[in-house]
Amino acid sequence: xxxxxxxxxxxxxxxxxxxxxxxxxxxxxxxxxxxxxxxxxxxxxxxxxxxxxxxxxxxxxxxxxxxxxxxxxxxxxxxxxxxxxxxxxxxxxxxxxxxxxxxxxxxxxxxxxxxxxxxxxxxxxxxxxxxxxxxxxxxxxxxxxxxxxxxxxxxxxxxxxxxxxxxxxxxxxxxxxxxxxxxxxxxxxxxxxxxxxxxxxxxxxxxxxxxxxxxxxxxxxxxxxxxxxxxxxxxxxxxxxxxxxxxxxxxxxxxxxxxxxxxxxxxxxxxxxxxxx
Numbered sequence: 001x002x003x004x005x006x007x008x009x010x011x012x013x014x015x016x017x018x019x020x021x022x023x024x025x026x027x028x029x030x031x032x033x034x035x036x037x038x039x040x041x042x043x044x045x046x047x048x049x050x051x052x053x054x055x056x057x058x059x060x061x062x063x064x065x066x067x068x069x070x071x072x073x074x075x076x077x078x079x080x081x082x083x084x085x086x087x088x089x090x091x092x093x094x095x096x097x098x099x100x101x102x103x104x105x106x107x108x109x110x111x112x113x114x115x116x117x118x119x120x121x122x123x124x125x126x127x128x129x130x131x132x133x134x135x136x137x138x139x140x141x142x143x144x145x146x147x148x149x150x151x152x153x154x155x156x157x158x159x160x161x162x163x164x165x166x167x168x169x170x171x172x173x174x175x176x177x178x179x180x181x182x183x184x185x186x187x188x189x190x191x192x193x194x195x196x197x198x199x200x201x202x203x204x205x206x207x208x209x210x211x212x213x214x215x216x217x218x219x220x221x222x223x224x225x226x227x228x229x230x231x232x233x234x235x236x237x238x239x240x241x242x243x244x245x246x247x248x249x250x251x252x253x254x255x256x257x258x259x260x261x262x263x264x265x266x267x268x269x270x271x272x273x274x275x276x277x
Contacts, residue, residue, distance in 0.1 A: 003102055006125050007075040010055065014078035018056055024238040025266075029221045031249050032256060033059075033119065033147075033269065036219060040115070040145045040271060041068070047114035050139060052103040052132075053122030057083035057096070064095035071097045071113075073106055104132045106139060113139050116146045119269075124151045124196040133211040140274040146213060149221070150268045153178065153198040201262040204270055213272040220265025223255045 010017075020026060037059075042049075045067030051060045054072035056079055063070050064087075074080050080098050087096050101107065103118070104126065116136050126132045136146055182197060199207065201218050208215040240248065255261055262268065 003075055003127060007077075010074075010076035011078040014056070014076060014082050017079065017082070018058065021058065024240060025222070027245070028249060028252060029267065031245075032219065032221050032252055035253060036217075036269065036271060037117070037147065040147065041066075042114045042144075044114070048112065050106070050108075050113040050116045050136075052106075052116060052118040052136065053120075055079040055083065055120075057086050059117060059119060060096055061086060061090055061092060064092045065090070067095075068115075069095055069097075071099060071108070073099045073101050073103050075100070075102055104128065104135055106135060108139055110138055111141045114141055114144055116140055116144070118146075118148045120149055121151070121196060123148050124198065126197075129197065129207060130211055133208065133213060137211060137213055137274055142274055142276060144274055146270075146272045146274070148270045148272070150204050150207075150270060151196055151198040152220070152263065152265050152268050153200050153203075154263050199268065201259070201268055204268050208270055208272045212275070214275050215270055215272045217257060217271040218259075218262055219269040219271065220256045220258075220262045221267040221269050222252045223258070223261050223265050224252065 021030065041047075041063075047068055049060075049063055049068050049070045051057075051063070051070055051072045053074055054060050054070075055074050055076065057072060060070045060072050060083070072080065072083060074083075077100055080100055084098060087093055087098075099106075103122070116139065118132075118136070123129060123132065140146060204218060205215045256265070
């Protein structure tokens with residue numbers, strides 16, 4: 001997949017990108033993410049954070065409001081334009097730096113950042129994940145943390161059969177795809193092709209550790225198929241009360257680190273630390 005195709009795809013998505021995250025699935029996923037971010041963020045509020053592929057500033061702006069200095073690096077100028085407008089509206093220009101560029105080659109010195117995050121689909125869309133992780137490691141201070149999202153292989157494919165789980169053709173296709181495919185294809189409206197790489201949990205851990213990043217936790221986001229698959233609820237989004245939302249979140253947080261359930265998750269959030277080894 002080319003970086004130009006990815007940039008074009010997100011340029012197309014920029015104006016409507018934030019709307020997607022109003023869906024219940026994303027609300028739960030984001031709440032899980034914040035739960036872990038708050039545990040691992042630097043104690044010093046003046047720390048410098050890299051939001052790689054930070055796009056429209058969904059994570060950057062709340063972090064800047066906490067007092068952190070944040071650098072967004074993104075390949076899509078249109079996404080950065082949306083972010084800039086939001087930053088200006090919030091009056092956070094002094095706290096946030098926007099950089100258009102490839103996260104596999106970021107023009108900052110070694111060990112510059114106190115914390116790095118790269119969330120949603122950015123890492124699975126890269127041409128060379130190892131190269132990106134090595135770049136993150138170069139930029140991270142020793143003992144600092146990195147939080148990254150990957151796509152879980154089974155979790156992405158399973159909804160393919162969930163609406164009709166007894167369809168022999170769909171089940172056979174699921175078996176074939178699990179065994180053969182390493183990514184899911186996509187394309188921009190201009191026809192440029194790209195693909196999202198996917199991983200099983202053990203593959204994800206090995207990916208980080210071969211790049212000398214200690215994977216301290218793997219978190220499923222979310223773990224339950226029900227909350228993320230509208231087909232199981234008659235093709236409609238779930239509009240939960242605050243109490244129901246809080247209870248579902250408690251359930252997810254109770255399950256999201258269970259190793260036996262990680263393979264069921266839609267996404268795998270890797271929490272890794274840079275060490276001297």
